[in-house]
Amino acid sequence: MTEDELIWRIAGGSGDGIASTSQNFAKALMRAGLHVFTHRHYPSRIRGGHTYTEVRVSADEVKSRGDGYNFLLALGDSFARNPQENAYYGNEEIKPLSENLDELHEGGVIIYDSGLLDPSEIENFDERVEENNWHVYDIDLRSMAREHGREVMRNTAGVGVTCALTGIELEWIEELMESAMPEKILEPNIEILNEAYDMIHEEYDVDAPDVKVPSGEHDEEQVLLSGSDAIAYGALDEGCRFIAGYPMTPWTEVFTIMSQNLPEVGGISEQVEDEIAAAALAIGASHAGAKAMSGSSGGGFALMGEPLGLAEMTETPVVLVEAMRAGPSTGMPTKPEQSDLEHVLYTSQGDSQRIVFAPGTAAEAYKQTRKAFEIAYEYQIPSIVLYDQKLGGELANVPASVFDEEPNPSLGSTLTEAELEDAPHSDTGKYKRFQHDVEDGVSPRSIPGQKGGRFLATGNEHTPEGHISESPENRVAQLNRRVQKTEAIRAELDTSSKDDSHQTYYGPEDADYGLITFGSQQGTVEEAVDVLNENGHSVKSLGVSDMMPFAEEEVAEFIESVDEALVVEMTASAQFRGLMQKELGLYGEKLSSLLKYNGNPFEPAEVVEGFEVNIIEDDELDHNRMKFVPSAGD
Amino acid sequence: MSAFSAIGEEREIDREEFTPGLEPQPTWCPGCGDFGVLKALKQALPEVGRTPDETMLVTGIGCSGKLNSYLDSYGFHTIHGRSLPVARAAKLANPGLEVIAAGGDGDGYGIGGNHFMHTARENHDMTYIVFNNEIFGLTKGQTSPTSPKGHKSKTQPHGSAKEPLRPLSLSLTSGASYVARTAAVNPNQAKEILIEAMNHDGFAHVDFLTQCPTWNKDARQYVPYIDVQDSDDYDFDPTDRREAAEMMHETEDALHEGKVLTGRFYVDEERPSYQQEKQNIGEMPEEPLAARYFDEDYEWERSYDMFLDKHK
Missing domain, CATH: 3.40.50.920 (Rossmann fold)
Structure with missing residues (x-):
């Protein structure tokens, strides 16, 4: 076959190290000058269940998982349930080899761990191999791993075999392992990698590889990261130092990245009792003068509907992220879908006033998360970054320069104490935080603790001082002003140059x-x-x-x-x-x-x-x- | 000049500063217990040395939620049951604020019950006042989580089949480090308890019995009340968790037998506040986060410098 790119699928069960191995593999090849893009498929289970990651590798830019795959490293599911019986989930052990075999390109390569897998359990396997001209290597990866380390290192043995069969230089992998693995497991992994590599060279003719990895060169430094990474970095660079959340797949990734990084920059992360609290905490922190965010996925975001409306009514800036997965209800927790669009646009009662961006790539996710914060704080409105399990979890190389940007910690439309002295107050000293006639509908806010800034924020309709009012004149003036903000934002986003546009x-x-x-x-x-x-x-x-x-x-x-x-x-x-x-x-x-x-x-x-x-x-x-x-x- | 010069300002404070010119007169029914909370709070705040501009009063929904319309300070009138998560985040963002949350028994023990348990568990340094009138007042008299078993209302025409919730016991079990009950009809004790609650370094929960003269006419006006600290009939150590638990249980039972027991039921001055715990593990800055945004000399970190290397 003549293919100018590798689409390498590593398949096993949850717990077989598929995610870490594929990430290291992708990063090693990125460092080697190639473009990479990953696609993850995993079940909602801790151990076992068919799991795979595809790493697409090309000399040219790649923007998707590609079509099918041309190289399968089938480890087998070492945590499979009832592998020998006709169980509900079928024969799980063999699935990494048998599932989606139709998508393997003609002339593609199969490596399978003969220590765990027996292809005679797959219907017409030999005929299909012949028909499709697949090149099959049955290697006892398990024994190799056991001999030098632990069984889970089967994945490293598989990488060694992959390198030997595709012409990838081992030093790229070794260098990556040295930076990614703790000392204790590094040595056996290096041994296993080399053993597998040498064995292939000794026992097979690999001078004419079946699938060859191209060579490439980047014209600028690259980083390998996901949409979730990019969203988190966008938030941090906009001065976000507060996050509150509750775990839910796939939003958990952003929450985790933020929680691990925030202490290093003097920020605060709060894992709380539920998503209602999470959104309410973000609102409370923002109200008190911090740049704050929260987020969730479908079901958790549903709980945020009411706090979201509170942020709109009290004009409290906040950024929420929503990582979509297949619904309704629990749906398919680890599978991507975009069907929360209407949910995010319209949830919560009343006429909604919010911003929703749906970035298409990691680079866009970084930029648009930053813009979401900027607009939220300038216009005192909730902004939502809408993405999904796919963008959140897929890794791709992005030029490092995308992130070489200045931070923007501005709280937006707020006043200092000095400015508050000249700002309009009621006769009795309350700051008119919600003035009717203001440019773009934005009335600057004071922050609790500032002298002369006290006001009432309320989810009820309210007067300029924030007091509850159902006067029709005031209602119309306030609602018109809030709507006016959306129009001002539309004008700000509507760039005449296609290069600057979010589209x-x-x-x-x-x-x-x-x-x-x-x-x-x-x-x-x-x-x-x-x-x-x-x-x-x-x-x-x-x-x-x-x-x-x-x-x-x-x-x-x-x-x-x-x-x-x-x-x-x-x-x-x-x-x-x-x-x-x-x-x-x-x-x-x-x-x-x-x-x-x-x-x-x-x-x-x-x-x-x-x-x-x-x-x-x-x-x-x-x-x-x-x-x-x-x-x-x- | 500090960004928040109201915080820590030393000056004479007049309780009338807390009366808003805009709505000096509450719209609560004549004889409502809520007046007692407002009055006690206005008296207590100057005594703990807090001014309107450094006080943040966060309320829920209901008659009690209107408290911050009638008390002049920074106010956040949130949504039903959600005062606590808003309040505790404000305290984390700016620990110098005096943060008080308030709401009714439906708000705090019903719809917001989960937040109540977890805020108590975390022991945030704040005061939480629950206006407990054993009824839903503003929505016109439905049975609430603290209504006695058998309580009849339009939504429970045959009388409630449920035992009432035990607010003091729940608070203790959840982790509150100061638990008290007072009553609107006992203004001096109410003031003293609110002062103690605000001075307490941790989550101080005050179950405030507020009679509802309109929708809970059958209920007692919470008189006569007994202060368990003043009475010779009750001998327990409020710093002892077991003794406190027993006393709370007795107090909760007694209320439905017509005996109104009030006072301090649990006081733990040893337990560090959540802020201290969080700072001890390096997950909260020593300087108030909110002040950083007003510090022009602060050098804001960039992801590019801090975190990008691991992706290379």
Whole structure:
């Protein structure tokens, strides 16, 4: 086979070290000058259950998991339940080898741990191997690991075999291990790595590898990180020094990163009794003069609905992050979906006044989290960063320079004590913190403890001093002012230059067709655009991040510029397309939807297929992995 | 000049400073016990040396939630049951503030019960006043978590089948380091207890019996009351957890037998506050976090310098 990239899948059970091994592997190859991108698949279990990570490696930029995989390292699930019986979850032990085998490219490589796995348990294995021209290496990784260390080091043995078969220089891996592993386990791991590598060289002809890792070079320093890392660093660089939260997958990653880093910068992290408290703490800390955040995933965010409304009514700046996973209810806790969009846009009673950004990449996540803080504190409004299990957990190389930015610890629209002296007060000395007629609707706030700044913050409608009032005149004045803030923010976000905009444009400007997506599917859609244009179609894409206020003008302009557009999203009810039509009030005949909600994110080839079958051939998909919803024009 | 010069300011404080010019007259019903809390608080604050600008009063929803409309200070009238998480975060962000949270029995023991347990457990240095009138007042007289068993209301037409919650025992078990009960009809004791609660370095919970003359007419006006510290009939050591627990149990039972026992039930001056615990493990700065944002000389850390190396 001739492939210019490696898509390496390491598969085992939860507890087999899949995440750490794949992370080290990816980082080693990034250091070697290559572009890397990972995709994680794991069950909601502590031990056992089919788990894999794919590391896609290329000399050129990669923006998605890619299509299928061409190299399988099947460790087997050493924590499998009832491996010999016909259990509810099937034969778990063999799954790392048997699951998704159809997605292994023709001519691909299989390494499996013969210490644990017996392919005769897989139907027609030998025939399929022959048919697909797969190169199979049965290696007793378990014995190798046991001999020099512990059984879990099977993964290192597998990496050694991988390197030998793909031409990866061992020193890259060794160097990484030295920086990532504690002394005690380093030595046996290095031994196992070399033993496996040498064994392959001795016993097999590897001069002509089946899948070769390309060589590459970065033109600037790279870092390997996830969307969760980027969100946390964005928050820290905006001066966020307070977080409150309650664990929930996949939001826990941001919470963990913040909790580990905050003490080093004199910040405070609070793990509290529930998500209602978490959001309320963030509001309390912000009110008292700290830059604060909280967050959760679907169900936990549902509990934050009421505090969110309190922040809107009291105009307390706060940033919440929402890491989507498949719902409703507990849904599929470790699987990505984008179906919390409407939940996040509209939850909590009354007319909502909030900001929602849905970044498409780690770099965007960093920038947009910063912007979310900046706007929250300037405009005294809650901002939400909406992402998902995919963006949060996938690792990719990003230029380090993206993060080489100055911090912004500004509390935004606040007054100092000196400024408070000249600020308007009631006759009895209360600071008019919620003045009716102010620029952009923003009335600067005082902070408790400041002399001359006292006021009442309340979730009730209130007068300029903050006192509860149901006067119709005051109500209209206050609500109009709060709404006015959203319009001012819309104007601030609406940049005339496409480079500065949160929306990401890709492909030839004069293309006939458009693909529109939001959040984490952006990179996948862009890769589909490349393939579609190679296939002779004329296609461009738009990745939307500004969900509220919605990027009306930019999206409308994009739709106007194409004959037809396919909206790609991980929801079952086309929520994003619905948002566009609600906001724009038009284009029902131009927009159709490609939906996927089976727990796996789109692969580029699926977007290509969805476009070609439905838009070009006007036909129907002959499987149920995805769903097509035609436009009103069809 | 400090960013928060109201904090720690030494000066004479007049209790009338706490009366807001905007709403000097509360809208509570005549004879309502809530007046007693307001009065006691106005008396206690000057005695502990706290001014309106360094006091943050955080309330929930209900008649009691309007307390900060009638007491002039920094106020945060939150949502039902959520005063405690807002209040304790404010204390963490700026420990120099005098933070008081207040709400009713439905607010604190019902919908906000989880926050009550955990705030007590964590022992934040703050005062929590629960206006306990054994009824939902503002929503017009429904049975509350502290209503006695058999209490009839529009929502419990056959009388409540539930035993009332035991607020003092719950507080002790959860970890509060100061637990007292007082009554609106006992203003001197109420003031003294609020002073002690505010001076206490830890979570001070005051179960404040506030008669509801409109919706709980059948209930006692919480007279006559007995101060367990003054009475010879009760001999227990409030610093002893076991003795305190027993006394609380007796007090909770006695209320429904018409005997109003008040006073200090548990006092633990040894236990460090949450702030101290958190600082001891290096998870909270020594200087108030809020002050940092006003410090122009502070050099803010960058992720790029601090955390990026591990991703290289």
